[in-house]
Amino acid sequence: MTPFLLSLEDLSVGFTRYSGAARVRTVTGVTSLSLDIAPGEVLAVIGASGSGKTLLAQAILGILPANATVSGRVLFDGKPLDERRLRTLRGREISYIPQSVSHLDPLMTVGRQVRIGLDPRTARDRQRTLFARYGLADDVGGRYPFQLSGGMLRRVLFATSVRDTVRLVIADEPTPGLHADAVAEVLRHLRELSEGGASVLLITHDIFAALAVARRVAVMHAGELLTVEEASAFTGDGDGLKHPFARALWRALPQNQFSPGSE
């Protein structure tokens, strides 16, 4: 039995693009990516916009865009995560906190959306518990997404995606546009999930958010996973980082103010 909850083996995602009359071009979104996540581990994936982070999440969840082709293997509990297993695991053992609050249904009250997938007999009680956990007042359940603030919508997304049975949480950019307190709150929720035993894959642009919760940080660039670094190595001048790209990324942060010629 593998010690890993999730293993990606040589995962690639490509797109077919039609340019001109019949010329077909394949564009790679993710190239030969291999990665393991241990039970209860928080692993962050960082990388610039377009580096393939969301595709990685979508490949694991089996929700890639229709024009994507995928190869390689995704193992959950050491067994291939095929469409059939995904159908039973998604929303129960594997949950997804999507990049955009536009994943919420604009025409359904947020309370109903939080109750989707819950046992109908206990759904109302569970909703109350989840709302309390994420600091949402009870009456918020009767409102529609457009009636809530961005921060409240983020918390609703957590409430819709988090179940007691969850073993893997994939959070895609849960913090952009939030003020510092709200970021800290989101990170605290992710940490709580991992303390409860779930593995967390945190996708983010924000390296400091990543370092606040993750033990390891995977660095993506142009569809490739360049390196997986220990979070503790992102310190000082980054000498402990294995990969030159990770060192460059770290040193280029305005917070790290390395004067030219200081190396």
Ligand SMILES: Nc1ncnc2c1ncn2[C@@H]1O[C@H](COP(=O)(O)OP(=O)(O)OP(=O)(O)O)[C@@H](O)[C@H]1O
């Ligand atoms: N449906 C699609 N058709 C063609 N190309 C796509 C499609 N979806 C994504 N791509 C391409 O794949 C690459 C990776 O996209 P992805 O959404 O994974 O990036 P990302 O790292 O999540 O970026 P961001 O930080 O902006 O969310 C991009 O270059 C994008 O143009």
Ligand code: NI
């Ligand atoms: Ni993305």
